[in-house]
Amino acid sequence: MLSVRSVNQFYGKQPVLRDIDLDLLPGTCTAIIGRSGTGKTTLVNCIMGRLPINSGSITWHQAGSPPANLLNQPGETRAAMGIGCLSQRSQIFTQMTVEENLLIALLAGVQQRTIPPMLYQLFPVLFSLRHQRSGQLPADLQRQLALARALVPQPQLLILDDPTGGMSPRREEEMVTLIHRLNHDFGLTILLLQQRLSLIQRVADHFLLLHVAYGQHIAHGMNQGNLRKPLRSCESGSG
Numbered sequence: 001m002l003s004v005r006s007v008n009q010f011y012g013k014q015p016v017l018r019d020i021d022l023d024l025l026p027g028t029c030t031a032i033i034g035r036s037g038t039g040k041t042t043l044v045n046c047i048m049g050r051l052p053i054n055s056g057s058i059t060w061h062q063a064g065s066p067p068a069n070l071l072n073q074p075g076e077t078r079a080a081m082g083i084g085c086l087s088q089r090s091q092i093f094t095q096m097t098v099e100e101n102l103l104i105a106l107l108a109g110v111q112q113r114t115i116p117p118m119l120y121q122l123f124p125v126l127f128s129l130r131h132q133r134s135g136q137l138p139a140d141l142q143r144q145l146a147l148a149r150a151l152v153p154q155p156q157l158l159i160l161d162d163p164t165g166g167m168s169p170r171r172e173e174e175m176v177t178l179i180h181r182l183n184h185d186f187g188l189t190i191l192l193l194q195q196r197l198s199l200i201q202r203v204a205d206h207f208l209l210l211h212v213a214y215g216q217h218i219a220h221g222m223n224q225g226n227l228r229k230p231l232r233s234c235e236s237g238s239g
């Protein structure tokens with residue numbers, strides 16, 4: 001579905017991503033693991049077209065269509081191509097109601113004209129609060145709303161940047177269940193950025209480890225095994 005090949009990215013002269021390779025297969029959940037500052041968000045920003053890359057390629061594969069070079073697509077069109085993203089900071093319009101936030105996501109140049117019915121099934125709490133101003137919701141429900149918004153255009157690939165960050169244990173558990181359902185029941189391909197292995201092991205099939213070695217950020221190999229089994233080391237020795 002998505003191939004990242006030999007991607008390098010620098011902030012000024014400082015290398016952040018070094019020769020990153022990543023393959024996302026349809027229907028899988030892949031985790032990008034790494035401590036704070038190892039470049040997880042930077043990689044996602046490159047995939048979403050928010051940051052240019054210095055070298056490498058990012059290719060989008062869709063059944064029945066030739067591979068598309070994502071680097072030729074402006075960031076705005078990547079959502080319409082089927083890539084959704086929940087960023088670290090919830091992006092909701094706090095003056096609008098829950099429902100208005102969902103409706104406005106339909107304006108993002110996608111074919112979809114109505115809120116998908118499954119959305120309120122997935123988020124029953126949001127359904128009961130749909131006429132409430134979203135700024136009045138507690139932070140973890142605002143996060144749920146941001147995720148629901150990302151799902152309105154019915155993406156094929158959903159990128160989740162620290163989706164449980166700052167959540168209460170109860171909402172975190174709901175979010176983990178939700179990610180699992182989206183992946184297993186709805187077949188959504190998921191790229192999950194997380195630091196906590198215990199959470200990753202519950203939902204992810206594969207992982208890519210980013211870490212800092214000798215003062216530089218380098219990517220280590222990708223495990224194609226099943227992460228619900230005990231985590232195996234995937235270091236490839238490139239440091």
Ligand SMILES: Nc1ncnc2c1ncn2[C@@H]1O[C@H](COP(=O)(O)OP(=O)(O)OP(=O)(O)O)[C@@H](O)[C@H]1O
Pocket residue numbers: 011016034035036037038039040041042043
């Ligand atoms: N706009 C920027 N300009 C310069 N350096 C930056 C910029 N954004 C991030 N960095 C640096 O790039 C490195 C990678 O940052 P990034 O946010 O991608 O890491 P991360 O793994 O997502 O961290 P976290 O888990 O805390 O979100 C860090 O050293 C960070 O300080």
